[in-house]
Amino acid sequence: MKRLCSLSLALIFLVTVPATAVRAEEQQTDAQSQQLLQKHRAYVGWQFGDGTFRTMRVTSTVTDKKGDKLEDVAFSSAGLAFHETDTMLKQSSVTLHSGFTGSVFWQSFENGFTMPIYGEAAKMMASYTMLMQEGTSGLPGTFQGNKNVDGKTYPVVRVTMVFGDPIDLYIDPATGAYVKAVIDPDGPSETAYHIVTYGDVVSGKKMIGSYRIDDSDELNTNVKFEPNADVTAEELHPPKATASWTFASDQPVPITLTHDRVLVDATVNGVKGTFILDTGADSIYLNDNFADRAKVQVLKGTADVASVYGTTKDRLRKADTINFGGATLQNVLVYSENFESGDSSGLDAKGYAGLIGTDFFAGAIVKLNVYDSTMSILDPSTDLSAMKGLPIFVDLSDGKLTVPMTLDSSTKVNAILDTGNPDDILFSDKLANRRSFNPTMLTLGPIQYMIGTWEPCCVGGNYALLGFDFLKHFDFVFDYPHGRMFLTPNKN
Numbered sequence: 001m002k003r004l005c006s007l008s009l010a011l012i013f014l015v016t017v018p019a020t021a022v023r024a025e026e027q028q029t030d031a032q033s034q035q036l037l038q039k040h041r042a043y044v045g046w047q048f049g050d051g052t053f054r055t056m057r058v059t060s061t062v063t064d065k066k067g068d069k070l071e072d073v074a075f076s077s078a079g080l081a082f083h084e085t086d087t088m089l090k091q092s093s094v095t096l097h098s099g100f101t102g103s104v105f106w107q108s109f110e111n112g113f114t115m116p117i118y119g120e121a122a123k124m125m126a127s128y129t130m131l132m133q134e135g136t137s138g139l140p141g142t143f144q145g146n147k148n149v150d151g152k153t154y155p156v157v158r159v160t161m162v163f164g165d166p167i168d169l170y171i172d173p174a175t176g177a178y179v180k181a182v183i184d185p186d187g188p189s190e191t192a193y194h195i196v197t198y199g200d201v202v203s204g205k206k207m208i209g210s211y212r213i214d215d216s217d218e219l220n221t222n223v224k225f226e227p228n229a230d231v232t233a234e235e236l237h238p239p240k241a242t243a244s245w246t247f248a249s250d251q252p253v254p255i256t257l258t259h260d261r262v263l264v265d266a267t268v269n270g271v272k273g274t275f276i277l278d279t280g281a282d283s284i285y286l287n288d289n290f291a292d293r294a295k296v297q298v299l300k301g302t303a304d305v306a307s308v309y310g311t312t313k314d315r316l317r318k319a320d321t322i323n324f325g326g327a328t329l330q331n332v333l334v335y336s337e338n339f340e341s342g343d344s345s346g347l348d349a350k351g352y353a354g355l356i357g358t359d360f361f362a363g364a365i366v367k368l369n370v371y372d373s374t375m376s377i378l379d380p381s382t383d384l385s386a387m388k389g390l391p392i393f394v395d396l397s398d399g400k401l402t403v404p405m406t407l408d409s410s411t412k413v414n415a416i417l418d419t420g421n422p423d424d425i426l427f428s429d430k431l432a433n434r435r436s437f438n439p440t441m442l443t444l445g446p447i448q449y450m451i452g453t454w455e456p457c458c459v460g461g462n463y464a465l466l467g468f469d470f471l472k473h474f475d476f477v478f479d480y481p482h483g484r485m486f487l488t489p490n491k492n
Helices: 031-043 120-132 288-293
Strands: 055-063 070-077 083-090 095-100 105-108 114-117 141-149 152-159 166-172 180-184 189-201 205-213 220-229 244-247 262-268 273-275 284-287 297-305 310-324 327-337 354-356 363-367 374-378 390-393 402-407 411-417 425-430 440-443 449-450 454-457 463-466 474-479 484-489
Touching: 031 141, 031 166, 095 297, 105 262, 120 180, 120 205, 141 363, 166 474, 189 220, 244 374, 262 425, 273 288, 284 288, 284 310, 297 411, 363 454, 402 463, 411 440
Parallel strands: 273 354, 284 327, 411 463, 425 454
Antiparallel strands: 055 070, 055 220, 070 083, 083 095, 095 105, 105 114, 141 152, 152 166, 166 180, 180 189, 189 205, 205 220, 244 327, 262 273, 262 310, 284 354, 297 310, 310 327, 363 374, 363 474, 390 484, 402 411, 402 440, 425 463, 440 449, 474 484
């Protein structure tokens, strides 16, 4: 499941970023592309890395098609480091954070637990920063021909960068302004930015002022620029978590494995319930009836929550305590919905209390021994240097556990490992619609997984979703605070 919110990543003011460094000797810019990029550079009056801006604060808003504000966004940067806060105005108490330390991108969700960003999301974020930071005019580019935008034809230049996604820039030849930019064209992270206006940062120096993303009606607007501001070190720090863990014991506690589920018992505000453990859920979701019984406080606001079953309107709540054996999560924001209305969200019509997702994993290390049906919850400072098993850096950018896999030895896919999915293998419509698509095997390092029945679904790009049928063959250590997991084959 995933909350629907607009993409509002940071404008990063960097001096140099190793992850986005360009090997100029390996790439060439053709003359036509260079002329168009120079035209854009003249239009905005500056270029990334030229020393014009050392620090920056930007205040932004996201509004719907009626003009009502949905989000307030505050961004601060100094050199390599930045910190953005995104306050969801229709959900009281919910603020999302993202940032860059100078070497690692990071994020935190509503409870403030900080996690690193790796994989496709990091590549996407690096390219986004170059677009918004006016670094694209210094990248190597190739002319892609003329393409249509809203009935007008514009020349398109594709710029590339090492460790980042390519960007197609639709350039107004009369002014040099970008009218559209597509990050990762035809790739798993393809995202189109429709640039509505440019704004003056200072006299003669422009930046993108407002834009829309893909087909959304929401307008992202930078309403105030404060260049070369006195940005403090405190502004750039990740947030302090608002929820907290108490680890009374790291001893294993029993869990229940059915034919297609991992079930855990927990008490919420002292009321016991059985939950589905769901690495495909981006938060903790309670059944409304259970949440009411446990007297979980209802907060102002709702959230649109999307899953493969559709979109629901969920309530925001705050639980005083959620206890799992010897560990307790306190002061935690959760969501709730009526899971009994059509059983569309996967609770199997068995009266489960809800789904345990990302905010359970984000602030702790979780050991899941599938074969022995036990789970341990450990302090995130626990030393895992002697841990056995296959270590894998994971992409947690949207709250789902995602790893890079290879399909039939040729096609790179982003595989969502979803313990909440009973057994189906789902491939994105984009993959499934390829001519003669007949998948037979997925590989992850030395692991080979033979594909049985599968279905097309609504996941985007080059994505696949693997459920319990794959995951039951392994024991796991989920280390979300460090963006990794350890995978060990078990006797299954």
